[in-house]
Amino acid sequence: MSEQFITNPEMVRVILMLALYIVLPIAIIHMFIRMKWVQKVGTVVMAYAMGILMAITGLVSFTPDSMEEMLFNNVQNMLMNVAVPIAIPLMLFNCDFKLWTKALPKTIWSLVGGIVAITVAVVSGFFLFRSRQIPDFEKVSAMMTGIYTGGTMNFNALGAALGVDKSVMAIVLAFEMVLTMPYILFILGGGYKLFRRILPFKDETTNEMRHSKSKMVAAPVSDVEDYGHMFRKDNWYLTLAGLGLSILFLAIGAGLSLLIYHSLNELVIILTITTLGLIASFFKKVRELPKTFELGMFFILVFSIIVASLFDYHSIQGSTIGIGAFVFWIILCGALIHLLLCRLFKVSGDLFTVSQVALLCSPPFVPPVVGAMGNKKVLISGLVIGLIGYAVGTYLGIGIYYLLS
Numbered sequence: 001m002s003e004q005f006i007t008n009p010e011m012v013r014v015i016l017m018l019a020l021y022i023v024l025p026i027a028i029i030h031m032f033i034r035m036k037w038v039q040k041v042g043t044v045v046m047a048y049a050m051g052i053l054m055a056i057t058g059l060v061s062f063t064p065d066s067m068e069e070m071l072f073n074n075v076q077n078m079l080m081n082v083a084v085p086i087a088i089p090l091m092l093f094n095c096d097f098k099l100w101t102k103a104l105p106k107t108i109w110s111l112v113g114g115i116v117a118i119t120v121a122v123v124s125g126f127f128l129f130r131s132r133q134i135p136d137f138e139k140v141s142a143m144m145t146g147i148y149t150g151g152t153m154n155f156n157a158l159g160a161a162l163g164v165d166k167s168v169m170a171i172v173l174a175f176e177m178v179l180t181m182p183y184i185l186f187i188l189g190g191g192y193k194l195f196r197r198i199l200p201f202k203d204e205t206t207n208e209m210r211h212s213k214s215k216m217v218a219a220p221v222s223d224v225e226d227y228g229h230m231f232r233k234d235n236w237y238l239t240l241a242g243l244g245l246s247i248l249f250l251a252i253g254a255g256l257s258l259l260i261y262h263s264l265n266e267l268v269i270i271l272t273i274t275t276l277g278l279i280a281s282f283f284k285k286v287r288e289l290p291k292t293f294e295l296g297m298f299f300i301l302v303f304s305i306i307v308a309s310l311f312d313y314h315s316i317q318g319s320t321i322g323i324g325a326f327v328f329w330i331i332l333c334g335a336l337i338h339l340l341l342c343r344l345f346k347v348s349g350d351l352f353t354v355s356q357v358a359l360l361c362s363p364p365f366v367p368p369v370v371g372a373m374g375n376k377k378v379l380i381s382g383l384v385i386g387l388i389g390y391a392v393g394t395y396l397g398i399g400i401y402y403l404l405s
Helices: 002-007 009-034 036-041 043-056 067-092 097-132 137-150 152-162 166-198 233-261 266-281 292-309 321-344 349-361 363-373 376-404
Strands: none
Touching (some): 009 036, 009 043, 009 067, 036 043, 043 166, 043 363, 067 233, 067 266, 067 363, 097 137, 097 321, 097 349, 137 152, 137 166, 152 376, 166 349, 233 266, 266 363, 292 363, 321 349, 349 363, 349 376, 363 376
């Protein structure tokens, strides 16, 4: 049986593809240390590029409904689900939460502006595109409100609560993924620099960056991701201590979720690990653990490659094009209104960027963007905005449904 397992070509490919999810981030880190062009491009952009390449070349495609496909999907989902929860505390450990409180008013304005922008975009889009004969359009509008303020968890919750047909949900989600991904890639590829020009306001917090005493609005990526000496023995055991603490926080979050809901609830887990990570950052010994941010970035690179490898542009073939136009309108109109409101309230470009990502894609996508921007100061703000979006997204979606009905 074991010999048959090893000699099965499809199973060997499953093992190799899963191994790539671990090996490629290590390779990206080594390239980042040695190659200046990789430092300019950024590790997260490299990870997304590699993941998309895996997707379009069919490397991660297996025989439908086969044992190999089921095994690959299960392990892939497990890696994706644990990577960010482990990364978040690691990236928070050397942040100074006391400094973040200065940015709280701007964070609130950015959050409110984002929610208002999505609401206006959805309602206006409803009246623009309702003649396209989109099935259950009021319910689709409610789900789009939920997904762009709280992520797929709220999307699924609203779909179930409103009794939306599964096929309609699948089409809407396919368009959402296909149209949102290019926007996120635009941000990761340097779009945040455009937002910095439009919103040239300073962050309210200050943060001492390694090797520099100067206060920086947005440090270069190479100053934030300092992978040098990461694998030295005198650093490694302390870094592993930080990893152990992060895994412990994940276990506590999962335990609380099981205790409250008798299942793994993403909101409870993310809220728990973020809270525990922030509490731990108040302790000087935890804050001074070496390379925890960089180790967190390793897990973010794993997550980024997996997410990008799920990209499937074939999934929208034959779908209702009106839904695609509606989704595109929400992204475009929502971003522009949010941008105008942030300009009015003098919100910084980086805070606007993490707000967009937190609301459009949920908290797990915030750390990759923070890494790409090279500005750790907005990490906590982005996570807080995303968590509040989780909390209000379902209620807002239900309200939009009744309003449009």
